[in-house]
Amino acid sequence: xxxxxxxxxxxxxxxxxxxxxxxxxxxxxxxxxxxxxxxxxxxxxxxxxxxxxxxxxxxxxxxxxxxxxxxxxxxxxxxxxxxxxxxxxxxxxxxxxxxxxxxxxxxxxxxxxxxxxxxxxxxxxxxxxxxxxxxxxxxxxxxxxxxxxxxxxxxxxxxxxxxxxxxxxxxxxxxxxxxxxxxxxxxxxxxxxxxxxxxxxxxxxxxxxxxxxxxxxxxxxxxxxxxxxxxxxxxxxxxxxxxxxxxxxxxxxxxxxxxxxxxxxxxxxxxxxxxxxxxxxxxxxxxxxxxxxxxxxxxxxxxxxxxxxxxxxxxxxxxxxxxxxxxxxxxxxxxxxxxxxxxxxxxxxxxxxxxxxxxxxxxxxx
Amino acid sequence: xxxxxxxxxxxxxxxxxxxxxxxxxxxxxxxxxxxxxxxxxxxxxxxxxxxxxxxxxxxxxxxxxxxxxxxxxxxxxxxxxxxxxxxxxxxxxxxxxxxxxxxxxxxxxxxxxxxxxxxxxxxxxxxxxxxxxxxxxxxxxxxxxxxxxxxxxxxxxxxxxxxxxxxxxxxxxxxxxxxxxxxxxxxxxxxxxxxxxxxxxxxxxxxxxxxxxxxxxxxxxxxxxxxxxxxxxxxxxxxxxxxxxxxxxxxxxxxxxxxxxxxxxxxxxxxxxxxxxxxxxxxxxxxxxxxxxxxxxxxx
Numbered sequence: 001x002x003x004x005x006x007x008x009x010x011x012x013x014x015x016x017x018x019x020x021x022x023x024x025x026x027x028x029x030x031x032x033x034x035x036x037x038x039x040x041x042x043x044x045x046x047x048x049x050x051x052x053x054x055x056x057x058x059x060x061x062x063x064x065x066x067x068x069x070x071x072x073x074x075x076x077x078x079x080x081x082x083x084x085x086x087x088x089x090x091x092x093x094x095x096x097x098x099x100x101x102x103x104x105x106x107x108x109x110x111x112x113x114x115x116x117x118x119x120x121x122x123x124x125x126x127x128x129x130x131x132x133x134x135x136x137x138x139x140x141x142x143x144x145x146x147x148x149x150x151x152x153x154x155x156x157x158x159x160x161x162x163x164x165x166x167x168x169x170x171x172x173x174x175x176x177x178x179x180x181x182x183x184x185x186x187x188x189x190x191x192x193x194x195x196x197x198x199x200x201x202x203x204x205x206x207x208x209x210x211x212x213x214x215x216x217x218x219x220x221x222x223x224x225x226x227x228x229x230x231x232x233x234x235x236x237x238x239x240x241x242x243x244x245x246x247x248x249x250x251x252x253x254x255x256x257x258x259x260x261x262x263x264x265x266x267x268x269x270x271x272x273x274x275x276x277x278x279x280x281x282x283x284x285x286x287x288x289x290x291x292x293x294x295x296x297x298x299x300x301x302x303x304x305x306x307x308x309x310x311x312x313x314x315x316x317x318x319x320x321x322x323x324x325x326x327x328x329x330x331x332x333x334x335x336x337x338x339x340x341x342x343x344x345x346x347x348x349x350x351x352x353x354x355x356x357x358x359x360x361x362x363x364x365x366x
Numbered sequence: 367x368x369x370x371x372x373x374x375x376x377x378x379x380x381x382x383x384x385x386x387x388x389x390x391x392x393x394x395x396x397x398x399x400x401x402x403x404x405x406x407x408x409x410x411x412x413x414x415x416x417x418x419x420x421x422x423x424x425x426x427x428x429x430x431x432x433x434x435x436x437x438x439x440x441x442x443x444x445x446x447x448x449x450x451x452x453x454x455x456x457x458x459x460x461x462x463x464x465x466x467x468x469x470x471x472x473x474x475x476x477x478x479x480x481x482x483x484x485x486x487x488x489x490x491x492x493x494x495x496x497x498x499x500x501x502x503x504x505x506x507x508x509x510x511x512x513x514x515x516x517x518x519x520x521x522x523x524x525x526x527x528x529x530x531x532x533x534x535x536x537x538x539x540x541x542x543x544x545x546x547x548x549x550x551x552x553x554x555x556x557x558x559x560x561x562x563x564x565x566x567x568x569x570x571x572x573x574x575x576x577x578x579x580x581x582x583x584x585x586x587x588x589x590x591x592x593x594x595x596x597x598x599x600x601x602x603x604x605x606x607x608x609x610x611x612x613x614x615x616x617x618x619x620x621x622x623x624x625x626x627x628x629x630x631x632x633x634x635x636x637x638x639x640x641x642x643x644x645x646x647x648x649x650x651x652x653x654x655x656x657x658x659x660x661x662x663x664x665x666x
Contacts, residue, residue: 047559050563051563052559052562071562072563073562073564073565077563078563079559081556081559081560083556083557085554085556085557085559086557086560087560087561087574087575089575089579090574090578098561098564098566098574099564102564102565146564150564158556
């Protein structure tokens, strides 16, 4: 059992407010990813949960106890750091059991845990080595081992994969995922890598400038971003955002791209607005690159378009094609077998059931 | 691009090789000259210390001794056996050892502790405090003579080894703190955070995590402090006299108080003896210094 509750948490560094009244509720066994650009306060939040930074305002509760003033070692947490933070002078064995020794755990118990977890992480053959003699991936495992032997109630990860190369990063990501499946421990994970966030999280909290912009399952965040920031931050290549005006046009709501004559209209009749905008309101029309498709009869709401490729980039499995779209550059993701040629228009369809509309002034979803 | 004639290329190649050889030899020549220039005094010292006075009077400064005699070294170290007025180095050498070992150890230890606190347990005003420490590095020896003399007097430890240990420790703290602070600032804070989560406290982290990886900077600090304290003359001559004097003061007394004739061989031997410990520290610790640097750092 391990729940975490953060309420109205505020942190100042001098005169800059790095966290502004953060609220977060984590139930037992969840995998929460704090995602955001550097400087958004996500690492500060994690450090505060760990007890490494003091709390200015608000409360942190672990298992319904306020832990604002509890020492890090007494919070029943373990943390894995970006630089692994292994103790260079100690062997792997001593690194792993350092925490247990501080806790005065019995020798037999220490040996048992060490054996169990070093086997699980496949570091049992490295126990007598020093960190300097290990590869990046092995160091990462040792750092995880050090966290695991403590059998904490909450795991905290501070960008643990950022120092690894691309291939190893994916490997370790799988392992962290498996670990969570196996242990079912509550985990809080900080990253700026949206792919990591999408693939690991049960819920993602997207942060920017000290605020949680949106919190939800990866699917929710991806499909229904609640602001331009979230829409733009998640997804690669980035979502296409086009400025324009909302028009009522009699009964049918429409989107008119900026600097276009009135005859270009995109019907929004299938979009479910949270709150219907006024006639003539400035809005942003957003759609993801994979929603420019070949015509598909099964889709009920689509817009046929003729698009001229301006740039074609092959990524292996598919192509990222940049098109001219009513005076804007948009990116489409097409299967690689589709024949494309620079400057030669092709007939494609824009899937209108998956779009997002934002208010231009507030940049929030409407 | 211009197409070069193959003959021309061969000629170019040859002249480049010639030039390279020439500069290489020029470099060695200049380095060799500098080497001789710096080693010449050492040579004169050693050669003179091994000669008899007879030889010194008759011969040239650079000539090798006829037969090697260690009499002068013996005299410098343990005296001529007179009852009074015989100054020799042995007791003062031990005085210096008794002064330098604790002074180096204490100032290095507290420098490390200061550096650790200043970088890993940040507090309000820590940068200002460090600035004051830096300021301490720029205070000349002479400026603290009078206040220090008063302090030692009040504490009742003037003209004693303990007093000198205190003076050197206090004066050295600025430097040792600066060394360790600059070293520890490059060590990732995450390591300290990890240790805190593991349950280690202020001193445990210092002794178990940080100190074991500090050997390079410890060696630098020890070399710096040892050389400075061993070779110090001003504090030694100001705050001690007679039996409590360190070796540099004794050396000075010995050279200046020789009665009838100047015994250059004894003076040279004495000066050399006074320099041996610093040489040893350089030779021994220098090796560890390089070893420490190459032992492998935190990140790969």
